[in-house]
Amino acid sequence: MRIDVVSIFPDYLAPLDLSLVGKARTGGLLDLRVHDLRDWTTDRHRTVDDTPFGGGAGMVMRPDVWGTALDSVLDDGAHLLVPTPSGAPLTQRTAERLAEEQHLVVACGRYEGIDARVAEHYRARPGVRVSEFSIGDYVLNGGEVAALVLVEAVARLLPGVVGNPESLVEESHGAAGLLEYPVYTKPPQWAGLDVPDVLLSGHHGRIARWRRDQALRRTAGRRPDLVAALDVAALDRADLAT
């Protein structure tokens, strides 16, 4: 998979050189290219923004600079992803779908956002899909943090990136849409607190049922919104597998 990220703060994406995503890049599993939007400016001051039509505070990112940049990195079949507070929520299902694609391009805005004609222009281009996405109902200063979130959520699903693929199944928002169960490790007693006995019992069936029960309780208690969307069939399949 190839992912291009375009930003006026390319150094914001430096953490993607680290850990699993960094290893995926050096291992050739992920072709991640980070670009400085200002490389596509033509004026002496490398200007990327201008005042908003209709007035209002702040500045808007220019469509012409973005158009030159995206024409340079987008190819047929690419999926243009634009982080924005007004976008569709990024979910695990979205990450799973994106992980199946060949080429993602993330356009990181700043200021008050990118001129709306940019997304409009590329939506009209055959062979290019455009998705505006949000990483949560809070306001950031730009798209770079959302790009970090998206790249990590997608990259970890690529074959070979995570050592034990089984760990991708049993986690939060996994196949059945449940939150993850509580985890414990040594020492068995810590700060006067014990590990639940069932986890020391060696009974794998009981342990699996306890974990499923804990995941259900957590989901019902912390995310009642997810309970309504629970994939009960996947739950049953998971239970049958234990």
Ligand SMILES: Nc1cc(-c2ccc3ccn(Cc4ccccc4)c3c2)n[nH]1
């Ligand atoms: N989930 C999420 C995404 C963003 C985000 C993404 C890209 C940009 C580009 C500029 N801003 C600043 C901005 C603040 C408010 C209104 C409009 C623009 C951005 C914010 N915030 N929160």
